[in-house]
Amino acid sequence: LLLTGDIEDEAVRIIQRNVPGLRPDVVQLPHHGRLSSSVQGFVLGLSAKAALVNRDEKGICPALQRLACAGVKVYATPETGAVDVLVGRTGTMEIKAFKARQAVRPVGEGQEEKLP
Numbered sequence: 489l490l491l492t493g494d495i496e497d498e499a500v501r502i503i504q505r506n507v508p509g510l511r512p513d514v515v516q517l518p519h520h521g522r523l524s525s526s527v528q529g530f531v532l533g534l535s536a537k538a539a540l541v542n543r544d545e546k547g548i549c550p551a552l553q554r555l556a557c558a559g560v561k562v563y564a565t566p567e568t569g570a571v572d573v574l575v576g577r578t579g580t581m582e583i584k585a586f587k588a589r590q591a592v593r594p595v596g597e598g599q600e601e602k603l604p
Contacts, residue, residue: 489573489581490515490534500530510534513581514573517541523551532558538583539563540571 490512495503503510515536518527528551531539538561541552545566552562561583563571569587576582 489513489575490536492516492518494518495527497524497526500527504530512536514538514540514583517552522549528554531555532560536560540573540583541565 490510492515495518512534513536515531515534515538517523517531517539523531532555539552539555541562541564543564543566552564556562563583563585565571567587568585571586572584574582574584
């Protein structure tokens with residue numbers, strides 16, 4: 489799980505230099521999903537399975553669409569509401585969306601995904 493805060497280009501370079509091979513399953517996107525090209529490339533290079541983004545508007549911005557097209561499940565708060573990431577004792581992770589516990593559609597997916 490990588491919580492990025494409002495990471496900028498310089499911080500990306502520091503992480504890439506000091507933590508090569510970083511591969512979190514889940515990453516929180518900085519800047520409400522409005523990513524600079526270098527931060528976007530960094531996030532895509534992480535090969536995360538899911539990305540969390542706190543947005544104030546509905547719809548898919550180009551950066552989120554690129555992540556979704558790369559196979560990353562993007563959980564954006566206008567569509568999913570609050571999102572919980574539950575980390576088990578063995579490091580397993582489960583993502584639960586608040587808005588519709590019975591069905592949530594991550595950005596970029598055509599099918600609804602049932603969550604426990």
